[in-house]
Amino acid sequence: SYVLTQPPSVSVSPGQTATITCGRLNIGSKSVQWYQQKPGQAPVVVVYDDSDRPSGIPERFSGSNSGNTATLTITRVEAGDEADYYCQLWDSSDDHHYVFGTGTKVTVL
Amino acid sequence: EVRLVESGGGSAQPGGSLRLACTASGFPFSSYEMNWVRQAPGKGLEWVAYISSSGTVTYYSDFVKGRFTVSRDNAKNSISLEMTSLRVEDTAIYYCTRGRTTVRGTKFARWFDPWGQGTLVTAS
Numbered sequence: 001s002y003v004l005t006q007p008p009s010v011s012v013s014p015g016q017t018a019t020i021t022c023g024r025l026n027i028g029s030k031s032v033q034w035y036q037q038k039p040g041q042a043p044v045v046v047v048y049d050d051s052d053r054p055s056g057i058p059e060r061f062s063g064s065n066s067g068n069t070a071t072l073t074i075t076r077v078e079a080g081d082e083a084d085y086y087c088q089l090w091d092s093s094d095d096h097h098y099v100f101g102t103g104t105k106v107t108v109l
Numbered sequence: 110e111v112r113l114v115e116s117g118g119g120s121a122q123p124g125g126s127l128r129l130a131c132t133a134s135g136f137p138f139s140s141y142e143m144n145w146v147r148q149a150p151g152k153g154l155e156w157v158a159y160i161s162s163s164g165t166v167t168y169y170s171d172f173v174k175g176r177f178t179v180s181r182d183n184a185k186n187s188i189s190l191e192m193t194s195l196r197v198e199d200t201a202i203y204y205c206t207r208g209r210t211t212v213r214g215t216k217f218a219r220w221f222d223p224w225g226q227g228t229l230v231t232a233s
Protein backbone atom coordinates (compact mmCIF):
# COMPACT_ATOMS: atom_id res chain seq x y z
CA SER A 1 0.00 0.00 0.00
CA TYR A 2 1.02 3.66 -0.07
CA VAL A 3 0.21 6.99 1.51
CA LEU A 4 -0.78 10.29 -0.02
CA THR A 5 1.66 13.08 0.76
CA GLN A 6 0.38 16.28 2.36
CA PRO A 7 2.29 19.19 3.92
CA PRO A 8 2.29 18.79 7.72
CA SER A 9 1.09 22.31 8.32
CA VAL A 10 -0.30 25.40 6.62
CA SER A 11 -0.66 28.79 8.31
CA VAL A 12 -2.99 31.46 7.01
CA SER A 13 -4.37 34.80 8.17
CA PRO A 14 -8.11 35.34 8.46
CA GLY A 15 -9.63 36.36 5.15
CA GLN A 16 -6.78 34.90 3.14
CA THR A 17 -6.67 31.70 1.09
CA ALA A 18 -5.36 28.34 2.34
CA THR A 19 -4.13 25.79 -0.18
CA ILE A 20 -3.55 22.16 0.83
CA THR A 21 -1.99 19.68 -1.56
CA CYS A 22 -2.20 15.90 -1.76
CA GLY A 23 0.43 14.19 -3.87
CA ARG A 24 0.68 10.83 -5.56
CA LEU A 25 1.84 9.70 -9.00
CA ASN A 26 -1.08 10.11 -11.40
CA ILE A 27 -3.55 10.96 -8.63
CA GLY A 28 -5.57 12.76 -11.30
CA SER A 29 -6.79 9.36 -12.50
CA LYS A 30 -8.51 8.77 -9.13
CA SER A 31 -11.36 10.55 -7.39
CA VAL A 32 -10.21 12.37 -4.26
CA GLN A 33 -12.10 13.35 -1.13
CA TRP A 34 -11.18 15.81 1.61
CA TYR A 35 -12.11 15.62 5.31
CA GLN A 36 -11.98 18.25 8.03
CA GLN A 37 -11.32 17.09 11.60
CA LYS A 38 -11.51 19.48 14.52
CA PRO A 39 -9.96 18.54 17.89
CA GLY A 40 -11.95 15.87 19.71
CA GLN A 41 -14.39 15.42 16.83
CA ALA A 42 -14.96 12.89 14.09
CA PRO A 43 -13.94 13.79 10.54
CA VAL A 44 -16.43 15.48 8.22
CA VAL A 45 -16.24 15.32 4.43
CA VAL A 46 -15.91 18.78 2.87
CA VAL A 47 -15.19 17.78 -0.75
CA TYR A 48 -15.92 14.52 -2.57
CA ASP A 49 -15.30 13.33 -6.12
CA ASP A 50 -12.48 15.86 -6.58
CA SER A 51 -14.62 18.99 -6.48
CA ASP A 52 -18.17 18.37 -5.24
CA ARG A 53 -19.35 19.79 -1.93
CA PRO A 54 -21.85 18.05 0.37
CA SER A 55 -24.86 20.08 1.37
CA GLY A 56 -24.04 22.42 4.23
CA ILE A 57 -20.38 22.88 3.29
CA PRO A 58 -19.62 26.53 2.42
CA GLU A 59 -18.65 27.47 -1.11
CA ARG A 60 -15.38 28.71 0.36
CA PHE A 61 -14.21 25.07 0.21
CA SER A 62 -13.24 23.86 -3.25
CA GLY A 63 -11.22 21.03 -4.71
CA SER A 64 -9.32 20.19 -7.85
CA ASN A 65 -7.33 17.20 -9.06
CA SER A 66 -4.94 16.86 -11.98
CA GLY A 67 -1.71 15.13 -12.78
CA ASN A 68 0.16 14.21 -9.62
CA THR A 69 -1.57 16.63 -7.24
CA ALA A 70 -5.01 17.10 -5.75
CA THR A 71 -5.72 20.42 -4.04
CA LEU A 72 -8.14 21.68 -1.41
CA THR A 73 -8.57 25.44 -1.41
CA ILE A 74 -10.22 27.38 1.38
CA THR A 75 -10.95 30.99 0.49
CA ARG A 76 -11.78 33.79 2.95
CA VAL A 77 -10.44 31.66 5.79
CA GLU A 78 -12.20 31.96 9.14
CA ALA A 79 -11.04 31.06 12.65
CA GLY A 80 -13.48 28.15 12.60
CA ASP A 81 -11.60 26.57 9.69
CA GLU A 82 -8.67 25.74 11.96
CA ALA A 83 -8.50 21.94 11.87
CA ASP A 84 -6.70 18.92 10.45
CA TYR A 85 -7.46 18.12 6.83
CA TYR A 86 -7.04 14.71 5.16
CA CYS A 87 -7.28 13.69 1.54
CA GLN A 88 -8.52 10.20 0.67
CA LEU A 89 -9.03 7.99 -2.35
CA TRP A 90 -10.21 4.49 -3.18
CA ASP A 91 -7.83 2.23 -5.04
CA SER A 92 -9.66 -0.51 -6.91
CA SER A 93 -6.38 -1.98 -8.10
CA ASP A 94 -5.23 -2.65 -4.52
CA ASP A 95 -7.86 -5.14 -3.35
CA HIS A 96 -10.48 -2.48 -2.65
CA HIS A 97 -8.33 -0.38 -0.35
CA TYR A 98 -8.99 3.11 0.89
CA VAL A 99 -5.98 5.38 1.32
CA PHE A 100 -5.69 8.53 3.42
CA GLY A 101 -3.26 11.35 3.19
CA THR A 102 -0.78 12.13 5.94
CA GLY A 103 -2.86 15.08 7.11
CA THR A 104 -2.36 18.85 7.21
CA LYS A 105 -2.84 21.05 10.25
CA VAL A 106 -4.34 24.38 9.19
CA THR A 107 -3.58 27.16 11.65
CA VAL A 108 -5.42 30.46 11.42
CA LEU A 109 -3.07 33.17 12.65
CA GLU B 110 -31.09 12.51 11.20
CA VAL B 111 -28.43 10.05 10.06
CA ARG B 112 -26.64 8.72 13.12
CA LEU B 113 -23.94 6.15 13.88
CA VAL B 114 -23.15 5.15 17.46
CA GLU B 115 -20.17 2.95 18.34
CA SER B 116 -19.78 0.92 21.49
CA GLY B 117 -17.59 -1.79 22.95
CA GLY B 118 -14.28 0.01 23.22
CA GLY B 119 -12.04 -0.48 26.20
CA SER B 120 -8.77 -2.01 27.31
CA ALA B 121 -7.30 -5.38 26.49
CA GLN B 122 -3.90 -6.97 26.84
CA PRO B 123 -1.78 -7.61 23.76
CA GLY B 124 -2.93 -10.89 22.32
CA GLY B 125 -6.42 -10.36 23.66
CA SER B 126 -9.75 -9.70 21.98
CA LEU B 127 -12.43 -7.03 21.84
CA ARG B 128 -15.69 -6.67 19.94
CA LEU B 129 -16.91 -3.31 18.72
CA ALA B 130 -20.45 -2.56 17.63
CA CYS B 131 -22.03 0.25 15.64
CA THR B 132 -25.75 0.97 15.52
CA ALA B 133 -27.17 3.07 12.71
CA SER B 134 -30.35 5.09 12.41
CA GLY B 135 -31.95 7.63 10.11
CA PHE B 136 -31.29 5.92 6.77
CA PRO B 137 -32.04 2.62 4.95
CA PHE B 138 -29.16 0.73 6.53
CA SER B 139 -29.38 -2.40 4.38
CA SER B 140 -28.76 -0.30 1.24
CA TYR B 141 -25.36 1.02 2.33
CA GLU B 142 -21.83 -0.28 2.54
CA MET B 143 -20.13 0.33 5.88
CA ASN B 144 -16.55 0.73 7.03
CA TRP B 145 -14.35 0.97 10.10
CA VAL B 146 -11.62 3.62 10.17
CA ARG B 147 -9.20 4.14 13.05
CA GLN B 148 -6.96 6.87 14.38
CA ALA B 149 -4.08 6.21 16.74
CA PRO B 150 -3.51 8.89 19.41
CA GLY B 151 -2.08 11.99 17.77
CA LYS B 152 -1.86 10.26 14.38
CA GLY B 153 -3.71 10.26 11.08
CA LEU B 154 -6.64 8.29 9.74
CA GLU B 155 -6.30 4.67 8.68
CA TRP B 156 -8.95 2.57 6.95
CA VAL B 157 -9.50 -0.79 8.67
CA ALA B 158 -12.35 -2.78 7.12
CA TYR B 159 -15.22 -2.69 4.61
CA ILE B 160 -18.45 -4.65 4.42
CA SER B 161 -20.92 -4.63 1.55
CA SER B 162 -24.58 -3.76 2.00
CA SER B 163 -25.59 -7.41 2.05
CA GLY B 164 -22.67 -8.43 4.23
CA THR B 165 -21.42 -10.99 1.73
CA VAL B 166 -18.27 -9.07 0.72
CA THR B 167 -15.58 -7.85 3.11
CA TYR B 168 -12.15 -6.29 2.72
CA TYR B 169 -9.44 -5.53 5.26
CA SER B 170 -6.32 -3.46 5.49
CA ASP B 171 -3.08 -5.42 5.46
CA PHE B 172 -2.49 -4.39 9.08
CA VAL B 173 -5.54 -6.26 10.39
CA LYS B 174 -6.20 -8.99 7.82
CA GLY B 175 -6.48 -12.36 9.51
CA ARG B 176 -7.01 -10.81 12.96
CA PHE B 177 -10.12 -8.65 12.59
CA THR B 178 -13.54 -9.68 11.27
CA VAL B 179 -16.31 -7.31 10.23
CA SER B 180 -19.93 -8.45 10.11
CA ARG B 181 -23.38 -6.90 9.97
CA ASP B 182 -26.96 -7.60 10.99
CA ASN B 183 -29.30 -5.68 8.71
CA ALA B 184 -32.30 -6.64 10.84
CA LYS B 185 -30.71 -4.80 13.75
CA ASN B 186 -29.16 -1.94 11.74
CA SER B 187 -25.75 -2.77 13.11
CA ILE B 188 -22.22 -3.78 12.23
CA SER B 189 -19.54 -5.32 14.40
CA LEU B 190 -15.77 -5.57 14.41
CA GLU B 191 -14.33 -8.62 16.12
CA MET B 192 -10.71 -7.88 17.00
CA THR B 193 -8.41 -10.72 18.02
CA SER B 194 -4.66 -11.06 18.60
CA LEU B 195 -4.59 -7.40 19.54
CA ARG B 196 -1.29 -5.56 19.26
CA VAL B 197 -0.10 -2.41 20.98
CA GLU B 198 -0.25 -0.67 17.60
CA ASP B 199 -4.00 -1.37 17.37
CA THR B 200 -4.53 1.26 20.07
CA ALA B 201 -6.74 3.89 18.46
CA ILE B 202 -10.12 5.49 18.26
CA TYR B 203 -12.26 3.32 15.99
CA TYR B 204 -14.87 5.07 13.88
CA CYS B 205 -17.85 3.47 12.19
CA THR B 206 -18.66 5.20 8.93
CA ARG B 207 -21.12 4.84 6.07
CA GLY B 208 -19.77 4.28 2.60
CA ARG B 209 -20.83 6.50 -0.28
CA THR B 210 -20.16 6.05 -3.98
CA THR B 211 -20.49 8.09 -7.14
CA VAL B 212 -19.34 7.26 -10.65
CA ARG B 213 -18.20 9.84 -13.17
CA GLY B 214 -17.06 8.32 -16.43
CA THR B 215 -14.40 5.78 -15.51
CA LYS B 216 -13.66 7.29 -12.09
CA PHE B 217 -15.21 5.86 -8.94
CA ALA B 218 -15.45 8.14 -5.95
CA ARG B 219 -15.87 6.20 -2.71
CA TRP B 220 -15.85 8.03 0.58
CA PHE B 221 -17.10 8.04 4.15
CA ASP B 222 -20.12 10.00 5.34
CA PRO B 223 -21.14 10.34 8.09
CA TRP B 224 -18.88 9.11 10.89
CA GLY B 225 -19.78 8.00 14.38
CA GLN B 226 -18.25 9.67 17.41
CA GLY B 227 -15.71 6.86 17.77
CA THR B 228 -14.80 4.41 20.49
CA LEU B 229 -11.35 4.10 22.07
CA VAL B 230 -9.51 0.78 22.04
CA THR B 231 -6.39 0.45 24.15
CA ALA B 232 -4.14 -2.58 23.85
CA SER B 233 -1.44 -2.44 26.52
